[in-house]
Amino acid sequence: MIIVKALAVLVINFIMYMAFGSFFGIRRGRSWSVPVTVTVGFFAYYALFAVFCLPIMFTYRPLSLLSRVWMIPCGLVAASAIILYRREWANKCAEIVKDRSTRLFLIGVCAVTLILIVLATVTYNFTLDAAYYVANITTNVDTDMINVYDPFTGNWQDHFELRYVFATYYAADAVVCQLTGLPALIQTRIVMSATVIVIVNMIYVYICRYFYEEHRRAFLMYILMTLVNCLFISLYTTSNFLMTRTYEGKTIVGNISVVIIFALYMMLIKEGEDSGVFLKLFIVCLGTATVSSTANMVIPAEVAILFAPYIVRGRFRSVWKLILCVLPELVMMLVYVLYVKGYYAIYTFPR
Amino acid sequence: MQGVNVFENGIGYLHRCLELYAGGTGFLVMYVLSVLFILAKGDKREREVFLPPALMLLITVYNPIVPLIIDRIFDVSSEYYRLFWITPVIVLVPYVTVKLIQTARTRSVQAITAILVAAMFIVGGNFVYGKGIDIAQNLYKIPDELIEISRMIHEDSSTEYTRAFFEYEYNMEIRQYDPKMLLCVDREDYIYAVNYSYTDDMLGDPEHPVNDILALLVRNQKVDMEDFINALESTKTEYVVLTKGHPQIRTVKNAGLREIGQTAFHVILKYDMKEPAEYTLVDYSDAEHRFSTRRLK
Numbered sequence: 148m149i150i151v152k153a154l155a156v157l158v159i160n161f162i163m164y165m166a167f168g169s170f171f172g173i174r175r176g177r178s179w180s181v182p183v184t185v186t187v188g189f190f191a192y193y194a195l196f197a198v199f200c201l202p203i204m205f206t207y208r209p210l211s212l213l214s215r216v217w218m219i220p221c222g223l224v225a226a227s228a229i230i231l232y233r234r235e236w237a238n239k240c241a242e243i244v245k246d247r248s249t250r251l252f253l254i255g256v257c258a259v260t261l262i263l264i265v266l267a268t269v270t271y272n273f274t275l276d277a278a279y280y281v282a283n284i285t286t287n288v289d290t291d292m293i294n295v296y297d298p299f300t301g302n303w304q305d306h307f308e309l310r311y312v313f314a315t316y317y318a319a320d321a322v323v324c325q326l327t328g329l330p331a332l333i334q335t336r337i338v339m340s341a342t343v344i345v346i347v348n349m350i351y352v353y354i355c356r357y358f359y360e361e362h363r364r365a366f367l368m369y370i371l372m373t374l375v376n377c378l379f380i381s382l383y384t385t386s387n388f389l390m391t392r393t394y395e396g397k398t399i400v401g402n403i404s405v406v407i408i409f410a411l412y413m414m415l416i417k418e419g420e421d422s423g424v425f426l427k428l429f430i431v432c433l434g435t436a437t438v439s440s441t442a443n444m445v446i447p448a449e450v451a452i453l454f455a456p457y458i459v460r461g462r463f464r465s466v467w468k469l470i471l472c473v474l475p476e477l478v479m480m481l482v483y484v485l486y487v488k489g490y491y492a493i494y495t496f497p498r
Numbered sequence: 499m500q501g502v503n504v505f506e507n508g509i510g511y512l513h514r515c516l517e518l519y520a521g522g523t524g525f526l527v528m529y530v531l532s533v534l535f536i537l538a539k540g541d542k543r544e545r546e547v548f549l550p551p552a553l554m555l556l557i558t559v560y561n562p563i564v565p566l567i568i569d570r571i572f573d574v575s576s577e578y579y580r581l582f583w584i585t586p587v588i589v590l591v592p593y594v595t596v597k598l599i600q601t602a603r604t605r606s607v608q609a610i611t612a613i614l615v616a617a618m619f620i621v622g623g624n625f626v627y628g629k630g631i632d633i634a635q636n637l638y639k640i641p642d643e644l645i646e647i648s649r650m651i652h653e654d655s656s657t658e659y660t661r662a663f664f665e666y667e668y669n670m671e672i673r674q675y676d677p678k679m680l681l682c683v684d685r686e687d688y689i690y691a692v693n694y695s696y697t698d699d700m701l702g703d704p705e706h707p708v709n710d711i712l713a714l715l716v717r718n719q720k721v722d723m724e725d726f727i728n729a730l731e732s733t734k735t736e737y738v739v740l741t742k743g744h745p746q747i748r749t750v751k752n753a754g755l756r757e758i759g760q761t762a763f764h765v766i767l768k769y770d771m772k773e774p775a776e777y778t779l780v781d782y783s784d785a786e787h788r789f790s791t792r793r794l795k
Contacts, residue, residue, distance in 0.1 A: 149637060206787040266627075271634040275670055278685050282673035289677035290779055298673060301659070301680035303780050332638040332674055354589055357658050364596055371592030374616075377589065378623025381521020383499065383579045386588070390626045401583045409551075416546050442570075449584045452558060456550035482540055484572065494790040496780065 152329055156338050163221060165196070165236070166228035169237070171430055173235050174256040174423065181239060182349035183414070186407045187427045190434025193316055195220060197437040202313040204293040206494060207308075211291050214322045239446035252362040261346040263408050267340045273392040277335075280317055280395060284331035285477070287321040293496045294394055305493040313479055316396050340393035347389065350410055357413055387467055394438030404435040405441065410465060412453040425468040436475040443480040447473040503575035504565050512562040520581045522623030524561040529587045539597075548590055555585055565743075639672050643761045648676045650759045650766055651737050658776040662737035663711060665744075666692065680777060682733040683708055691716040701725065707732045718745055721755045727769075734775040736766045 165181075166229075169189020175181045196217065203213045242332035243249065290296050294312050297304050324334050352365075352370050359365040376386040377382050385401035392398055398426040408431060415424045432450065459468055485491060499518055504511045520526050531732040533552045536544050538784035558564055558580045561568075568574050569737040583758055595615050635642045647668070647669070651660060661680040664672055669688055672679050685692075691712035696719060700709045714726055715738070738755060740747055755767040 188678040205789050207782050207785050208787055209782070230751035266631075269631045269633055270627075271639055273670070274669060274687065275689075277674060280781070282677070285674060285677040292779075292782065297684065299681065299684035300672065301661075329640065330675075332640065336639050337637070358593055359596070366601060367599070368592045368596045371595050371619075372588055374619055375525065375623075376586055377593055378619055378627050379525045380624040380626045380628075381519060381523065383519045383582075384521070385583050387626070397580075401580070405583050406588065409589060412551075413547055416543065432781065441577070444574075444577065445580050445583060447583055448559070452584055453551050455553060485585070491791055492696055494792065495787045496782075497788055497790045 149329065149333055152327055153333055153338050156323060156327055156329060156334070157341055159172070159186065160338070160342050161467045163192055164346075166192040169228045169232040169235070169266075170224075171423070171427055173232055175235075179235070180353055182346075182353040182409070183410065183427065186346055186403065187430050188437075189332065189403070190431045192434070193431065193437045194320060194434040195224075196322075197313070200293065200318050201313070204312070204315075204318070206294070207295070207496065210287050210293050210321055213318070214325045218326075218383065219321055248362060251364050255366050256348060256369060259370070260345060263344050264341045264350070267344055267390065267393045268337045268436045271390075274392050274395075276395060276397075278319055279311065280465050281331050281335050283311070283317050284324060284335065287318065287329065288324045288392065291325075304495055306494050309483055309493065310440055311484040312493075313482070314396050314437065314439050316399070318378040329416045335364070335394040339388055343389070343393050343399060343403065347406070350406050354406075354410055354413070356426075357410070357417070394415045397441045399438050400435055400441045400445055404431060404438070404446060406433055408446070408453065410447055412457075415454075415457065420465065425465070425472065427471045429468075431490070432472045433475045440479065440483065443476045443483065447480075448475045463465060499576055499579055504569040505575070508674060509562050509566065511565050511578075512560065513563075515579055516560075516582070519582050523624055524618075525587050525591060526585070526619075526624065528591045529585060532590045535594050537596075551584075551586065559584060563721075564638070614709075638675055640675055641668075644668055644671060645675065645761060646761050647739055647764060647766060648672065648679060651739075651762075652676075652678065654758050654766075654768065655736065656774070657776060661733065661735045661736065661775065661777070662716065662739060664736055664739045665715075665741060668739065675745075682730075682735040683712060687712065688716070695719060711735070714749070715740070715744075715746055723749075726750075727753055730769045731772060734771065734777070736769055736771060736775060738769065740765050740767065 164185045167190055168184040168186070168191060171187045171191060172184030186256050199217055199220065200213055212228070243253070244249060279298050283294070286296050286298045286301065287293055294307055295304060296302065297308075320331065320334050320339065323329065327334075329338070351369055355365040355372070356367040376389055379386040380390070381387060385405070387399070388395065389402045390400040396473065408428065411424050411428050411431070414422055418424075429456075430452070432442075432446055435446050450469060454469050499515060502511065502514050502518065507514050516526065533548060536548045540548070565574060565578050598615065599608050599611045602611050630751075634640075636645070638645070651662060652775055657677050659680055661668075661682055662672075663682050666688060669681060669683060670685065673681065687708055695717055696709050696713040700706070701713055701719075701721060702725045703709060708763050709722050709723075710725045710729040711733070714721040730738075737758075738750060740750075742763055743758070744765075747765060747767075758768045759766045761778060
């Protein structure tokens, strides 16, 4: 029963990401990419979740209220997306089914992805960080509060730990656990691990097809990308995080955010600004800020490194777009630095 | 990165950091070779995609002076390696590899190139399952024994929430499965105990009674038994779970703890508190729902 529930949550995840992403990824009359749309949708989902989660958390309201409230925007977004984009979805499905030349390529990609999911979900990996992240979800569900109790010990905390509190990605997992009854360990280590692996592989497919329209070469590049992930292993590489700590926020930053931003940069070079790159980039940056505090350092650096040369080559008018994209991370960084330097604290009980 | 910091290593920090990050693999070198390949043989779009980021990375992230500058504002010693994630190794190395294979004129040369490249990847890499695959014992991906211990303690305890001491791995895992199991030691305290001894001043410190528990059960230091019992009492720790061969089992039994059960590799000991330890959640039902913050400085 748990496995059936976990599979259902996995499928619903992707329906929601597709629904959220369609508003940013689909432009009528233009070709659009499923991997980019789903990935942008993933970040739009968590960005919107933070908008609902933070006020509820900081005013000491229960997790169960957040769970009930969160179903409203999800329902509205899903219904609007179905009404507005069902034709585009159907056309894309028909296009994929009709194109016989891609069939073998897609079967190969699905087979490799499935193997990676099985490996990630059946292997035992001890990590110290899970002691916070997963225990945070079990604690939130058990106490029906959000980030008020210390996940390590279960003790009540005097103030919110701001290093983690804006990473509402874990609170979203707690909401799913509360709504579905899935244990936190299953939600994180099976459902979210599988979700992350599927998204990572979708982005890889986008990148391979960007360079190679011919399927055999694209598939060879995809296989080599997977091989590099299996071999580029030290304690610190993104590949190690992907293969052993798949569900963690840091893994999402290193393996989804960083790679999709590179893919958007490639899209900018090929299609120009008309492809809506900066809007997608903004959503990715905004969503990443709610996934892990690691984003606050890595994402502004990456955006500057990739896009600054583009701006310097005579597109100075776009500077404000870049600044706007990294603004969420810069604000979060300032908020955290002020907290660490002892300028303020946010209490877990009104005083 | 554990054990490497900007203050101690100065200009050599980046080099030390890169060594640890690469972990003996050759993929960063392959990335550099791939950039050089694009520089020499790449077409306009390839150069546009890969060369500006490589140059920017070289003058920022891979500039040994940059961590020194950033460290003056934030302590980046333990997290600077995450900036290496921006390097598009995962895109460029496979891309150039495919290009190399496709430039070979005949199928046999293509096959030889592919084999050579695969060999280079394998020799220059650390396979993620190189030390074997550790298959999880159950869907929760925690040891079966931990689940059994959790059940035994809750069956024995008269309260909904109970507090316990576990050894390292179980201490980090139990609350991921069982939020009703409170712990007397948090992660940072445990990591300290694994790495450092406790001084006489630290032992018996009424502010940190948990030091006595850690000194005895983690570091096997000599601890006054009265202080140890007081520490259990003040931290409201009712259960102590130790591996069967743990050298302090006899000591804690002599101090008054009694065994309530065993699993294949663990012994569960109970301390009878002077006053029953009741733990209740904070009542927020009457709390004002307003944002509460305070300026500290």
